Amino acid sequence: MRNAFAKVLTELARDDDKVLLYYADIGNRLFNPLKEFAADRAINAGIAEANMASMAAGSAMMGHKPFIYTITPFTTARNFEQIKIDIAYQNQPVVIVGTGSGLSYANLGPTHHSFEDIALMRSLPNMNIVCPADALELEILMPQIIELNQPCYFRIGKKNEPEVHPTRPDLKFGKAHIMQQGKQIAILATGTIMPLAQELQSALIEAGHSPELVSFHTVKPLDESYLQTSQDRFKHVITLEEHNERGGFGSAVLEYFNDQNSQVAVHRFGIPDRFIDQVHSPEDARTKAGLTLAAISERLKERGVL
Amino acid sequence: MKYKEIASQIRYTLCDVSSKTKTPHLGSCLSCVDILVSLYWEIMNIDPKAPDNPERDFFLLGKGHAASALYTALAYRGYFSIDSLYEHGQTNSQFEEHPGIHSPAGVETVSGSLGHALSLAAGMALSTRLQRKTNRFFTLLGDGELNEGTIWEAAMFAGGKRLNNLVAIVDFNKLQGTGESCEIMHLEPLEDKWRAFGWHTIRIDGHDINALISALSDIGKYDKPICIIADTVKGKGISFMENDNNWHYRIPKAEEVEDAKQELSV
Numbered sequence: 001m002r003n004a005f006a007k008v009l010t011e012l013a014r015d016d017d018k019v020l021l022y023y024a025d026i027g028n029r030l031f032n033p034l035k036e037f038a039a040d041r042a043i044n045a046g047i048a049e050a051n052m053a054s055m056a057a058g059s060a061m062m063g064h065k066p067f068i069y070t071i072t073p074f075t076t077a078r079n080f081e082q083i084k085i086d087i088a089y090q091n092q093p094v095v096i097v098g099t100g101s102g103l104s105y106a107n108l109g110p111t112h113h114s115f116e117d118i119a120l121m122r123s124l125p126n127m128n129i130v131c132p133a134d135a136l137e138l139e140i141l142m143p144q145i146i147e148l149n150q151p152c153y154f155r156i157g158k159k160n161e162p163e164v165h166p167t168r169p170d171l172k173f174g175k176a177h178i179m180q181q182g183k184q185i186a187i188l189a190t191g192t193i194m195p196l197a198q199e200l201q202s203a204l205i206e207a208g209h210s211p212e213l214v215s216f217h218t219v220k221p222l223d224e225s226y227l228q229t230s231q232d233r234f235k236h237v238i239t240l241e242e243h244n245e246r247g248g249f250g251s252a253v254l255e256y257f258n259d260q261n262s263q264v265a266v267h268r269f270g271i272p273d274r275f276i277d278q279v280h281s282p283e284d285a286r287t288k289a290g291l292t293l294a295a296i297s298e299r300l301k302e303r304g305v306l
Numbered sequence: 307m308k309y310k311e312i313a314s315q316i317r318y319t320l321c322d323v324s325s326k327t328k329t330p331h332l333g334s335c336l337s338c339v340d341i342l343v344s345l346y347w348e349i350m351n352i353d354p355k356a357p358d359n360p361e362r363d364f365f366l367l368g369k370g371h372a373a374s375a376l377y378t379a380l381a382y383r384g385y386f387s388i389d390s391l392y393e394h395g396q397t398n399s400q401f402e403e404h405p406g407i408h409s410p411a412g413v414e415t416v417s418g419s420l421g422h423a424l425s426l427a428a429g430m431a432l433s434t435r436l437q438r439k440t441n442r443f444f445t446l447l448g449d450g451e452l453n454e455g456t457i458w459e460a461a462m463f464a465g466g467k468r469l470n471n472l473v474a475i476v477d478f479n480k481l482q483g484t485g486e487s488c489e490i491m492h493l494e495p496l497e498d499k500w501r502a503f504g505w506h507t508i509r510i511d512g513h514d515i516n517a518l519i520s521a522l523s524d525i526g527k528y529d530k531p532i533c534i535i536a537d538t539v540k541g542k543g544i545s546f547m548e549n550d551n552n553w554h555y556r557i558p559k560a561e562e563v564e565d566a567k568q569e570l571s572v
Binding site: 045055 | 406407415416418419422425426427428429430431432433434436437439441455456459460462463466
């Protein structure tokens with residue numbers, strides 16, 4: 001997904017000389033195509049992410065459209081206060097890109113994992129949150145984020161994420177994308193966990209259900225109009241994310257239904273509230289976190305969904 | 307009015323506003339008045355009647371708790387009425403205890419959390435250079451603020467990128483919130499530190515307006531940003547406040563404001 005990011009960024013920067021990239025000394029050759037024609041707009045801010053976030057806000061105040069880019073925990077948690085004050089409070093159109101989000105960098109350990117980032121960003125007024133599921137979703141949504149001209153957190157994966165759409169989807173920022181219509185049960189997933197959501201969809205179909213499958217690429221603003229209509233259509237809503245089960249996308253959905261006094265049963269699947277360590281691969285990490293079809297099915301059985 | 311008289315008027319108004327609105331940080335405000343007068347009356351390309359002119363110079367207040375000093379300087383410079391300063395810290399006031407997004411035109415950024423302004427200014431200075439514009443950027447940092455790591459991240463970046471449209475002024479009054487700045491952190495030798503980070507650095511008396519104007523006039527002269535270490539006195543101009551750190555938080559009584567007025571001869 002990071003290759004797709006670099007590709008789209010290069011195209012955007014070619015069309016608009018206000019587009020600017022700050023990166024915190026990562027990416028190696030990733031941004032060479034951008035540097036070929038706009039070396040001065042591909043700025044290595046050094047390994048100084050807090051300064052990078054504030055500088056991007058300063059650049060936005062002078063008319064640029066800045067992206068800040070590094071591995072997710074360092075571009076969201078490390079510099080959170082700079083994002084809060086200089087970007088969110090001042091409402092500056094900076095795109096905060098977290099690459100290798102969730103457990104993408106599994107083997108690098110908890111220092112490189114991020115499953116608190118959506119919770120952090122959700123708590124900031126003015127902040128938008130977009131989590132593409134694959135490179136295609138990224139390509140479609142990224143130009144819309146620039147058009148938005150507001151603070152935005154763009155939570156992306158690392159590399160070789162499976163393609164989740166058989167054809168090019170018509171994605172709109174802020175709108176849930178229904179991949180498969182269904183009834184009784186809805187599976188709402190955000191970000192790179194989508195292949196697991198598709199596995200769950202297949203398993204539910206095999207068990208005789210007709211689940212709806214939805215890509216909730218935009219977590220904030222939450223597509224409340226979709227959730228509003230879903231109250232009457234579904235008995236169970238299952239949320240999936242590679243993020244702490246507390247405070248993330250599933251929590252946002254749960255809060256919405258609670259505030260509506262809805263009878264929908266919400267079943268949240270994400271990373272449990274503990275650090276995931278001593279792992280050698282993302283698959284290994286997801287297994288330890290209970291993010292497998294078997295573990296999810298088991299919990300759904302316990303809850304009487306299956 | 308001559309600059310010294312303007313500075314005295316500002317100092318008196320700071321005391322009066324603090325007393326009447328019960329807002330603190332008087333000592334921190336008094337130490338940077340002469341710096342603000344040098345900038346707003348002599349150095350900066352600004353026009354109070356056109357505060358949003360895109361070609362203007364920018365002042366970014368790092369030590370946001372000295373907001374009252376900035377508001378008062380702007381009022382005397384003609385951005386808004388002096389009477390409006392007495393709304394400081396009140397409900398729905400534009401003049402919040404720390405500058406916010408509702409601050410009046412002339413206040414360029416939010417401030418209050420230390421260690422942000424130099425980074426913001428570095429980004430603004432870089433973007434200005436990339437767009438071949440001529441704006442210049444002046445930031446005022448507290449000596450306590452230099453405890454923040456982001457100051458040194460920004461200093462390294464600006465020095466590395468040779469941002470010569472950027473000036474950092476350190477209001478070196480030697481006292482931070484709860485003690486002596488040079489005891490709490492190893493600040494000195496401060497000039498050597500900034501030089502080592504790639505800045506043209508000079509040290510002057512921060513209450514000598516001629517020396518300040520001379521140093522600030524050098525912006526753009528070197529192939530690097532400029533740091534001015536301004537030796538100042540916390541509480542400057544009012545003898546019973548000078549170097550007494552209680553005035554970081556204390557509010558003056560009405561009779562103390564009268565004493566200050568007499569001493570300042572306003």
